[in-house]
Amino acid sequence: MGRFEALLGRLNRRRRVLGFCRSGLWRAEDRVQLAAGVVLFMLFVIAGPVGAGFAAHAVYDAGVRAEQHQKATRRQVTATVVRPMGDPDGPGPAPPRTAVVSWTDPGGGRRSAGALLGLRHRTGETVRVWVDRSGRTTHPPQSRSTTGLRATIVLVTVPILAGALALTLHRLLRAGLDRFRYRRWDREISHLTPHL
Structure with missing residues (x-):
């Protein structure tokens, strides 16, 4: 037997194993399960x-x-620390480093608000904080690396x-078909038991 015939023999065996044959051992529910598995696999792939x-x-995008939008609506201002908030040396876990800061807005008015600062700062120190159009403190604009990370996580x-x-x-379909098979086998066996 040549290589070609051996290959055809292997392919024919695979075809029969996968249910593409007229065997009486392969019932309709077996073919439904196989077809659903192939379709679900192809959808996944x-x-x-x-x-x-x-x-x-x-x-x-x-x-x-x-x-x-955030770069257009947010700006950094130089602010002065009015007073730190929280007691970093107190009991329990260290609180975030927040402080009340004040700055001069573009109209010349004085503004103050709480801001989350990355390091400890003393009263009177100057810090850079981000503010939105309404003058409230906010976080910095989203970076391109954050955008890329979120897209990668989705990907x-x-x-x-x-x-x-x-x-x-596939597992739900298989469980349903298995229940159907078991009921069918029970019916077929019940027909045989009077003859045993």
Whole structure:
């Protein structure tokens, strides 16, 4: 037997194992389970990455728009620490380093608000804080690295969720078909028991 015939023999065995044959041992529910498994697998292989790409692109675009909006509506001001808030040397976990700061707004008026500062600061020190259009303290504009990180998380998470969904659907289908098989076998066996 040549190599070609051996290859055809292996392919024919695979075809029969996968249920593409007229064997009486393969019932309709076996073929339904196989077809559903193939469809769910193909959806996972094809739709998972494509959906992840679309979702990551949408998250990235939304992040870039948020960056641009925040850069246009926020500015940094030089403020003076009026008084630190909280007792960093007190009992329990150290609180975030917050302080009441004051600054002069563009109209010449004095503003003050609480701000989250990265380091300990003493009263009278100058610090840079971010404020929005209304003059409230806020966090810095979103960075491009944050936008990229969020898009990457979506890019990784969507295929995992798609795979989990496909696997769950296949297991539910298999459990339903197994119950159907067991009832069918019980009926067939009950027909045999009077003859035993």
